[in-house]
Amino acid sequence: MQIDFSRSIVDIVLDHGNSIPDRTALIFDQGDGAQSSLTYAELATRITQLAGALSARGLAGRRIALLFSAGTDFALALLACLAAGGVAIPLAPVGRRKARLQNILNMLGDIRPDCILLDDSMAALFGDELSAALAVGPVRYLEFAALAAEPHPFAALTLRPDQLAVLQFTSGTTSNPKGVMISHGNIIANEAMIQVAFGHDQDSHFVGWVPHYHDQGLFGNILQPLFLGSTCVITSPAAFINRPMFWLQLITRYGAHTSGGPNFGYDLCVDFATRRGMPDDLDLSGWRVAFNGAERVRPGTLDRFAECFADAGFDRRAFLPCYGLAESTLVTIAVPPQSDPIxxxxxxxxxxxxxxxxxxxxxxxxxxxxxxxxxxxxxxxxxxxxxxxxxxxxxxxxxxxxxxxxxxxxxxxxxxxxxxxxxxxxxxxxxxxxxxxxxxxxxxxxxxxLKDLIIVRGRNHAPSDVEQIWSELSGTVGQASAAAVEIEMGDTQHIVLIAEMKRDDARALSDEKVQEMAGRLRAMAMERLELAVTDLVLVSASTIPRTTSGKVQRKQAGRMLMDGELTVLAMAGPLAQAFGPSEQGASAAGQSALR
CATH class of the missing domain: 2.30.38.10 (Luciferase; Domain 3)
Structure with a gap:
C-alpha cells in the first residue's frame, strides 16, 4: 500500500477548505435544539486564525494540553496546535470535580506542557483554581475564547512525518496511563489504512459519541472524516449514555455511513430498547460500517443488536469488528466491510x-x-x-x-x-x-x-469469560458491570467476581439468595471454564473503576476491594470471613491478610 507522507492531516484539511469549501465538515448535536456546525472553508479559516494566535503568543512548536468538553472547539484547537507545529495533548475531563482537578494538576506535572488551553465550560469549572495553581509555575493558562478573538496572520509550516504531533494517553486498563508519542506520519499512515480497510470515500459521513480524548474518538470519529473530506457529526458521551437511542437517531437523521464504538455501547442500545422500546422513526438501512472495537467483541452482542434493530433496517453485515490500541495510533486489524461477522x-x-x-x-x-x-x-x-x-x-x-x-x-x-x-x-x-x-x-x-489473565495451576483464564457468565446470570450488560480478579491472601488464591448492583436490589436479596447466585456462578464457571470461582462480591452501582473510555480496571478494582474503598453490599465465599460487616468494604483483618 502506497501512503503519501508529503502532506500532514493539517495540509489535507486546509486543502479541503479550497476544494470543497461549502461542504459541512463538523456538526455538534446534543439533541436539545442547539447545534453548531462548520463548513470546510470555515474550518480552514478558524484553524489558520487560531494557529496564528498561538504563534503570536510564543506557543508555536510547544506542548499544549487541551482540556475541552465535547464539541467542535476541540477539533479546532487540536488542528490549530498541529498547524503551529505544536504537540497536542488531549486531557480527559472525567470524574468528580475535586478529583478531576487534582488529576489534571498531577498530569500537568507529569507531562510538563508549555500551556493548558481550556474551552468555556472547562474554564467555568476549573479556571479559577487552575489559573491560581499555575500562576507561579512554568505551565501557562489560556482560555480558548480569548485565543479565538485574536486576529493574527499565519504562515503555513512544513510538518515532517517524524515530527511529534499528539501525546495520546493510554487508557490505563492494567497500569498507569502513559503518553504515546504519535507523529504526523503515524496519523497519515493510519488514516489512509482505515480509509482502504473500511471502504470509505468522501461521502462516508460519520456519527460519533466516543470521547474526543480517546484514540477511537479522536483518530476514528473526528480525524478520519476530516481526512476524507466527509462530514463528522459529534455528540457527547453523556448524551449517549443517558439516551442510548439518541445515537441511533443521529445515524438516522444524518444518514451516517459509519459509526461505532466499544462493545458495551451496542449492549446499552439493546438493553434500552428492550426495557423502554425504540423510536418509530429509526432508519438504519444506510448504516454501512458499524465498527466494534476498544474492548472485546462479544458474539452475543452482535446477535442481539442485529435481531433487535432488524426492523429498523440494520444489516448485520454492517458490523465491522476491529482491533487496535493507542500505540498503533488506532486500528491495525479489521474485518472487511459488508461481510458477515465470523x-x-x-x-x-x-x-x-x-x-x-x-x-x-x-x-x-x-x-x-x-x-x-x-x-x-x-x-x-x-x-x-x-x-x-x-x-x-x-x-x-x-x-x-x-x-x-x-x-x-x-x-x-x-x-x-x-x-x-x-x-x-x-x-x-x-x-x-x-x-x-x-x-x-x-x-x-x-x-x-495478557496482564489481566487469571492463572491457576499454570493455565490461563480470561476474566471476561467469568464476567460474561455473570452477565447471563444477572441480566446485566456484559463486563461493564463486573470485574473478575485474582486476589492472593497469604498462601491462598481467591478468584473473585466483583459485581455492581443497585443498593435497593442488593438489600432485597436474602443471604440464601446471594449464596444461591454464587453457587450458580461457580457451577457454570467450573462447567465451562474448569475454573473455581471462590467468591462473589456485590458492590454499589457505578463504583468499579474504569478508564476514561469505559474499560473496567480489574487490578485496581481488586486493590480497592481489599483496601476498603468499595462499598460491599453482600458477599459469598471465603473472603466474607475476612471482610466483616457488609457495606463497610474490606475490614482491617482483610487488609492485614493481604499485606
Whole structure:
C-alpha cells in the first residue's frame, strides 16, 4: 500500500477548505435544539486564525494540553496546535470535580506542557483554581475564547512525518496511563489504512459519541472524516449514555455511513430498547460500517443488536469488528466491510492451555468473533511472550504489530518503551500489545489481556469469560458491570467476581439468595471454564473503576476491594470471613491478610 507522507492531516484539511469549501465538515448535536456546525472553508479559516494566535503568543512548536468538553472547539484547537507545529495533548475531563482537578494538576506535572488551553465550560469549572495553581509555575493558562478573538496572520509550516504531533494517553486498563508519542506520519499512515480497510470515500459521513480524548474518538470519529473530506457529526458521551437511542437517531437523521464504538455501547442500545422500546422513526438501512472495537467483541452482542434493530433496517453485515490500541495510533486489524461477522466456538480448556481448538460441544465452549486480518500496510504476528518466538496458526500467544502507524514509544519513559517495542527480526521494531490471541485462516481472534489473565495451576483464564457468565446470570450488560480478579491472601488464591448492583436490589436479596447466585456462578464457571470461582462480591452501582473510555480496571478494582474503598453490599465465599460487616468494604483483618 502506497501512503503519501508529503502532506500532514493539517495540509489535507486546509486543502479541503479550497476544494470543497461549502461542504459541512463538523456538526455538534446534543439533541436539545442547539447545534453548531462548520463548513470546510470555515474550518480552514478558524484553524489558520487560531494557529496564528498561538504563534503570536510564543506557543508555536510547544506542548499544549487541551482540556475541552465535547464539541467542535476541540477539533479546532487540536488542528490549530498541529498547524503551529505544536504537540497536542488531549486531557480527559472525567470524574468528580475535586478529583478531576487534582488529576489534571498531577498530569500537568507529569507531562510538563508549555500551556493548558481550556474551552468555556472547562474554564467555568476549573479556571479559577487552575489559573491560581499555575500562576507561579512554568505551565501557562489560556482560555480558548480569548485565543479565538485574536486576529493574527499565519504562515503555513512544513510538518515532517517524524515530527511529534499528539501525546495520546493510554487508557490505563492494567497500569498507569502513559503518553504515546504519535507523529504526523503515524496519523497519515493510519488514516489512509482505515480509509482502504473500511471502504470509505468522501461521502462516508460519520456519527460519533466516543470521547474526543480517546484514540477511537479522536483518530476514528473526528480525524478520519476530516481526512476524507466527509462530514463528522459529534455528540457527547453523556448524551449517549443517558439516551442510548439518541445515537441511533443521529445515524438516522444524518444518514451516517459509519459509526461505532466499544462493545458495551451496542449492549446499552439493546438493553434500552428492550426495557423502554425504540423510536418509530429509526432508519438504519444506510448504516454501512458499524465498527466494534476498544474492548472485546462479544458474539452475543452482535446477535442481539442485529435481531433487535432488524426492523429498523440494520444489516448485520454492517458490523465491522476491529482491533487496535493507542500505540498503533488506532486500528491495525479489521474485518472487511459488508461481510458477515465470523463467529466460531472454541474449547475454553484448550485455549487456557494455549491451543485454539474448535468445538461443537455445549460444555466448555467459548464463542469468539474474528477481528479480521491485518490491514494493508500493517503486519501482525502471534508470538510466545516469554521467548519472542513466532507461533503457528492456532497457537495462543501475544499479538505483535508492525507498520508505519506504529508509534515510537512513550514520552519520557524509556523503560516502558523498551519493554513494549521489541524486535522479532531485522527491520522496524514490533509493538508488543500485551493482548493474547491466535491466527486462523479468517484472521485474528482476540482472547484476553495478557496482564489481566487469571492463572491457576499454570493455565490461563480470561476474566471476561467469568464476567460474561455473570452477565447471563444477572441480566446485566456484559463486563461493564463486573470485574473478575485474582486476589492472593497469604498462601491462598481467591478468584473473585466483583459485581455492581443497585443498593435497593442488593438489600432485597436474602443471604440464601446471594449464596444461591454464587453457587450458580461457580457451577457454570467450573462447567465451562474448569475454573473455581471462590467468591462473589456485590458492590454499589457505578463504583468499579474504569478508564476514561469505559474499560473496567480489574487490578485496581481488586486493590480497592481489599483496601476498603468499595462499598460491599453482600458477599459469598471465603473472603466474607475476612471482610466483616457488609457495606463497610474490606475490614482491617482483610487488609492485614493481604499485606
Amino acid at each position: 463467529v466460531k466456538s472454541y474449547d475454553s480448556r484448550a485455549l487456557a492451555a494455549g491451543r485454539a481448538e474448535e468445538s461443537k460441544d455445549r460444555e466448555g465452549v467459548l464463542e469468539l468473533a474474528c477481528c479480521g486480518p491485518a490491514m494493508a500496510g500493517a503486519e501482525a504476528r502471534i508470538v510466545d511472550p516469554a521467548t519472542g518466538a513466532a507461533l503457528p496458526d492456532g497457537a495462543v500467544g501475544e499479538i505483535w504489530l508492525r507498520g508505519p502507524h506504529i508509534t515510537a514509544g512513550y514520552i519520557d519513559n524509556p523503560a516502558a518503551t523498551e519493554a513494549s517495542f521489541g524486535r522479532l527480526d531485522e527491520g522496524a521494531p514490533f509493538l508488543r500489545t500485551g493482548d493474547l490471541g491466535f491466527a486462523a485462516a479468517e484472521g485474528f481472534f482476540i482472547v484476553s489481556r
